[in-house]
Amino acid sequence: MAPKSLKLCRALCCNFPLSRFSISKSSHILQLRSYADVPQSASVEPFPVPAPEISPAKINDRNDGNTGRTSVSSSLNEVELAKFSAIAETWWDSEGPFKPLHALNPTRLSFIRSTLCRHFRKDPYCARPFEGLKIVDVGCGGGILSEPLARMGASVTGIDAVEKNIKIAQLHAELDSVTSSINYCCTTAEKLVEEQRKFDAVIALEVIEHVADPAEFCKSLAALTVTDGATVISTVNRSMRSYATAIIAAEYLLHWLPKGTHQWSSFLAPEELVLILERASISVQEIAGFVYNPLTGKWALSDDISVNFIAFGSKNGQ
Amino acid sequence: MNRAIVRKVVTIVHTLKFPKKAFTNDAAAGVSSADSVQFNNEEHKLGMTTNMDEYDVAIVGGGMVGMALACALSNMPLTKHLNIAIIDSNPALGRRDCIKKDDLPDARVSTVTPATISFFKDVGAWEYVQQHRHAYFDKMQVWDYTGLGYTTYNARDVGKEILGCVVENKVLHSSLLSCLEQNAEFQKTIYPSRLSSMTLESRSPSTETGFSPSATTLHNCGCLAKLDLSDGKSLYAKLVVGADGGKSRVRELAGIKTTGWSYPQNAVICTVEHDVENKCAWQRFLPSGPIALLPVGDKYSNIVWTMKPKESSEHKSMNADDFVKAVNKALDYGYGPHPQSSFVGNYGDRFSWFPAAMTPSANEHFEVPPKAVKVASERMAFPLSLMHANDYASNRVVLIGDAAHTVHPLAGQGVNLGFGDAFSLSKVISDGIAVGSDIGEVSLLKKYEAERKPANIMMTAILDGFQKAYSLDLGPLNILRAAAFHGAQYIAPVKRNIIAYASGEQKWPLFS
Numbered sequence: 001m002a003p004k005s006l007k008l009c010r011a012l013c014c015n016f017p018l019s020r021f022s023i024s025k026s027s028h029i030l031q032l033r034s035y036a037d038v039p040q041s042a043s044v045e046p047f048p049v050p051a052p053e054i055s056p057a058k059i060n061d062r063n064d065g066n067t068g069r070t071s072v073s074s075s076l077n078e079v080e081l082a083k084f085s086a087i088a089e090t091w092w093d094s095e096g097p098f099k100p101l102h103a104l105n106p107t108r109l110s111f112i113r114s115t116l117c118r119h120f121r122k123d124p125y126c127a128r129p130f131e132g133l134k135i136v137d138v139g140c141g142g143g144i145l146s147e148p149l150a151r152m153g154a155s156v157t158g159i160d161a162v163e164k165n166i167k168i169a170q171l172h173a174e175l176d177s178v179t180s181s182i183n184y185c186c187t188t189a190e191k192l193v194e195e196q197r198k199f200d201a202v203i204a205l206e207v208i209e210h211v212a213d214p215a216e217f218c219k220s221l222a223a224l225t226v227t228d229g230a231t232v233i234s235t236v237n238r239s240m241r242s243y244a245t246a247i248i249a250a251e252y253l254l255h256w257l258p259k260g261t262h263q264w265s266s267f268l269a270p271e272e273l274v275l276i277l278e279r280a281s282i283s284v285q286e287i288a289g290f291v292y293n294p295l296t297g298k299w300a301l302s303d304d305i306s307v308n309f310i311a312f313g314s315k316n317g318q
Numbered sequence: 319m320n321r322a323i324v325r326k327v328v329t330i331v332h333t334l335k336f337p338k339k340a341f342t343n344d345a346a347a348g349v350s351s352a353d354s355v356q357f358n359n360e361e362h363k364l365g366m367t368t369n370m371d372e373y374d375v376a377i378v379g380g381g382m383v384g385m386a387l388a389c390a391l392s393n394m395p396l397t398k399h400l401n402i403a404i405i406d407s408n409p410a411l412g413r414r415d416c417i418k419k420d421d422l423p424d425a426r427v428s429t430v431t432p433a434t435i436s437f438f439k440d441v442g443a444w445e446y447v448q449q450h451r452h453a454y455f456d457k458m459q460v461w462d463y464t465g466l467g468y469t470t471y472n473a474r475d476v477g478k479e480i481l482g483c484v485v486e487n488k489v490l491h492s493s494l495l496s497c498l499e500q501n502a503e504f505q506k507t508i509y510p511s512r513l514s515s516m517t518l519e520s521r522s523p524s525t526e527t528g529f530s531p532s533a534t535t536l537h538n539c540g541c542l543a544k545l546d547l548s549d550g551k552s553l554y555a556k557l558v559v560g561a562d563g564g565k566s567r568v569r570e571l572a573g574i575k576t577t578g579w580s581y582p583q584n585a586v587i588c589t590v591e592h593d594v595e596n597k598c599a600w601q602r603f604l605p606s607g608p609i610a611l612l613p614v615g616d617k618y619s620n621i622v623w624t625m626k627p628k629e630s631s632e633h634k635s636m637n638a639d640d641f642v643k644a645v646n647k648a649l650d651y652g653y654g655p656h657p658q659s660s661f662v663g664n665y666g667d668r669f670s671w672f673p674a675a676m677t678p679s680a681n682e683h684f685e686v687p688p689k690a691v692k693v694a695s696e697r698m699a700f701p702l703s704l705m706h707a708n709d710y711a712s713n714r715v716v717l718i719g720d721a722a723h724t725v726h727p728l729a730g731q732g733v734n735l736g737f738g739d740a741f742s743l744s745k746v747i748s749d750g751i752a753v754g755s756d757i758g759e760v761s762l763l764k765k766y767e768a769e770r771k772p773a774n775i776m777m778t779a780i781l782d783g784f785q786k787a788y789s790l791d792l793g794p795l796n797i798l799r800a801a802a803f804h805g806a807q808y809i810a811p812v813k814r815n816i817i818a819y820a821s822g823e824q825k826w827p828l829f830s
Contacts, residue, residue, distance in 0.1 A: 094761050102761065109753035125395040127751055148754025175541035176756065 091142025128153030143169035376555035379562030380406030383719030433822025446493035467803030566721035711763030
């Protein structure tokens with residue numbers, strides 16, 4: 001998968017017609033899925049998280065013309081925040097509202113494991129390959145990603161802007177001695193940058209589509225990463241398929257997500273993500289997609305990045 | 319002699335154990351309980367973690383299937399660091415036994431399929447099996463009392479060299495034990511005790527108890543299962559594996575319901591001796607049940623004779639010579655005539671234009687099995703039943719082997735299904751650890767269930783179908799069965815499918 005994704009990546013970086021990219025044609029070959037394909041639910045996890053995290057910082061830092069948008073999105077996110085807090089207790093109920101996320105989690109982790117093991121030259125057959133690595137999980141929610149990372153040996157810091165999520169995450173992590181070492185904070189990426197924290201790997205899954213200014217967010221993530229460290233971002237593509245799948249199917253037809261969870265206009269196309277990461281001195285090395293098989297109910301990694309995708313990049317030396 | 323003493327010790331211990339369990343008369347297990355307890359204390363000190371008896375996996379039941387799981391876990395790179403507890407009150411587990419070469423074969427034997435043999439080779443246990451008595455066989459003949467048809471199977475039909483291997487249960491068990499013990503780095507602790515109760519959803523005493531989550535706010539909050547043993551000890555485990563046989567205590571404590579019924583049959587098993595060597599497996603379906611003659615090696619064979627409970631107690635208690643006569647009669651002219659050997663000439667003309675239609679064994683003539691000369695072990699009788707657990711997995715608990723399913727012995731599949739479960743579960747645990755999952759979580763264990771349950775149910779159903787088909791003596795049904803024999807004998811794809819399915823190489827009987 002690696003060489004193919006690299007080629008994909010180079011293609012994305014080189015050709016910039018944002019409306020059309022040849023990748024989508026080849027990915028159509030892999031498509032057998034109809035609109036019933038609903039990977040979007042993965043975004044449930046931190047959806048109101050970064051918006052309050054970013055927008056207050058933005059308003060404080062820059063008084064540019066974005067205020068109109070941020071004020072709209074922050075008021076929207078207050079509503080989402082409240083909705084989200086209400087179901088916060090169900091984070092760890094694998095049959096509850098977060099069920100699709102629990103189903104997707106092992107697939108995300110297998111991508112993270114393989115890319116990070118290769119990048120940091122760790123033994124992939126070791127049971128705790130991340131021993132000695134400091135990882136931050138931005139927008140950790142209830143800790144669904146942080147706990148497996150801790151079990152794989154990493155020193156994990158989980159941050160989230162929703163206080164209730166952090167509480168739930170802490171409570172659940174206390175149950176196992178391995179995960180009780182996770183450091184949870186109710187804070188934002190910008191605050192960590194101000195504290196000049198550095199991590200070997202920065203992981204922000206399903207966060208960037210809720211952020212007011214993705215470019216600034218990527219700069220914050222890059223600032224948190226050490227040189228030659230890893231950054232992993234996952235989000236939803238902005239394509240017709242993703243509109244049909246993630247918005248129409250997930251929110252209106254199948255009710256996997258509350259209506260209005262996502263705004264299609266805030267989705268990022270892979271080449272846009274790569275571009276803003278390049279500008280933040282992170283060179284993307286691998287991109288993969290998540291596809292959902294409605295017959296088996298299982299997620300899988302694939303080359304199809306037309307709906308959900310995850311990108312792994314490394315921080316350039318400065 | 320030693321064996322008499324051991325048998326007494328063993329029978330006392332085994333009032334607690336179930337007939338289907340392996341390792342009943344191990345002649346070499348002249349181990350006093352004091353020795354084993356002391357051994358366990360040493361082991362316990364070596365395997366003791368700092369966290370007060372906290373284990374990753376607790377395998378309840380140290381029989382063949384439980385030990386196979388332990389071996390498989392010890393062998394995989396991702397799972398070999400796990401800390402394992404094995405709970406079994408069998409004293410022989412504490413000591414690697416020495417099975418002498420000139421011991422008479424035990425009556426408890428199992429036929430291992432090629433798929434199981436390759437699993438054993440993967441974990442490195444097969445080399446230990448080869449050091450003891452074991453008998454490969456490459457031919458099998460199946461017929462019934464009506465004499466209307468027969469089928470011979472040959473490994474060469476599917477291009478293999480063996481159809482299976484017959485090994486005594488104690489040899490399988492000690493091979494797995496040896497394989498486990500030669501891996502010195504693997505942390506395992508044997509608790510010579512029985513499980514008396516189990517609490518799920520408990521928390522390790524070593525973690526901080528600052529928080530007290532209410533049950534409504536956190537789902538699946540239990541991180542460890544607490545096991546209380548009959549000798550008063552307790553231990554904690556992330557995952558409890560029930561490998562404790564058909565009357566599984568783990569299954570009972572976990573509240574997993576089962577479906578099933580008992581067969582109106584008992585199985586009488588015994589070892590007999592021949593004058594000549596036997597290299598073929600024979601099975602004849604009689605009106606009250608099949609009789610199977612399996613080669614064990616060194617001119618010995620094992621008899622598995624299924625019959626009505628009343629008859630089984632008669633056969634068990636009759637004197638040895640009468641029993642030998644009864645066996646020979648059952649395998650020869652008793653209850654009905656011999657089938658006619660295949661008229662190759664007639665069929666050969668029709669099929670000669672289609673070479674693939676004929677298998678090598680289609681030309682085999684009917685043979686009469688070798689006569690038994692004398693009985694070489696005591697006779698045992700066991701009731702037969704079908705049982706299938708409705709779920710294989712629940713929170714922190716998973717079932718493998720007979721604890722999850724029992725089947726009719728007519729195709730020698732029971733323990734092979736169990737080994738398949740053990741190896742499948744070990745792979746699922748390994749995959750779970752690769753992505754940092756909590757190994758006791760239901761969603762992970764359900765993956766194991768989704769892989770094994772359909773295959774197990776299919777096999778159970780097929781065996782049940784056979785049992786029912788052969789239990790009625792009705793003219794039309796007899797003709798149908800004869801047609802089935804002929805079909806399997808002459809239609810090569812059917813025969814190949816049957817062999818491949820029964821050897822475990824093929825997951826489904828058809829369309830695979």
